[in-house]
Amino acid sequence: MAYTPDKPKLPESVDELRARIPGWGADLDPKDRPSVPQEVFDPDFSGAHWEFPERQPERWPRERSIEHKFLTPVFGTSCPPRGLSGAIRRYSYAKYSEGRAAHWLLLLAADRVDAVESALRSFATLRPDNPITQTGVRSELTHHGLRSRVGQNRTDVVHHPLDPVIVAAPWILGAGLAYTIIRRMARAR
Template sequence: MDNELTTAETSRAAVERRDIPGWGVDADPLNDATYPMRDRSQDDSPGMNWERPSQQSSDVEVLQSVEHNRRPAVFGTSTPPTGLSGAIRRSAYRYSESQWAHWLLLMLADRVNSAEGVADDLRRGTVPNLFDEMGLAAEWKYNRQPFIRKAAAAAAVTGGAAALTYLAVRAARRRRQLQADE
């Protein structure tokens, strides 16, 4: 019985740390690759030892986080904020990136931008192929049962909302008719 080890003792005995490549590589503080970046208390330099690239010019509005005092050297300008989604994005950038309002407003702006894109297509006379653009063909091919459940749930919610709207409008008409008859 003395030779039998428990499972925990066996697993501990089976792994010798010195046999694992790289184990304890950061144990020696004199051989710490992150040391110059982590502790600059003895250093008077600003920390940046390279010349900053020239700033990209911009002829469109580029939104910038309140956390940063300057833009990066290169940034995207392909889709400047426009319309209602742009207004929502501008309001999102008034909040810190650590606040939920910033991210929730940006997600809302993305959804609004999608609807604006569909409306823009329709205004130009192009009917968007939402089935393909939303990946519904792939969903139907590879994930059929959950797709059917989601579609049924969406239809039920939409039908319920339409029914409630119809009943509310009908009740309002009846009230107006009763008020007019009095």
């Protein structure tokens, strides 16, 4: 089991591993190991002051991979899952193994949804996001943006035409959607 000082048991015996993997166990003979004079093996001493680490309190249900029996003893709490992006993350962890592409694609989609949610949430504050300064568009015009790209043998030159589209498209689509909603509401009155 993970997170304990016990050495996990091998899934196969030493002889089976040696027969299946050429060179397996080459360092088992103490004469072939350079660390032997300094090495002291004490199975009772792992260096840890605990048998199992103290568990961090769980303030809200955390995502947990379906491969693991339980949540790791220590986990991050800086970005609690919330909104639609949190629901997508929870679904990804509940439904798919970490070895499946669907798991990671859902997590990528949740990150994109979280970015949109954060941008929308910023409009509810007194200081909303400023896409011109915070995306670096202004510095492209004032700090030699074009000169740093042309003639420098950069490998990312092929996607430069897409950069303005990727940065501006969400804002343009959002403005168009807001305009359409406001226009429909005005017509309804």
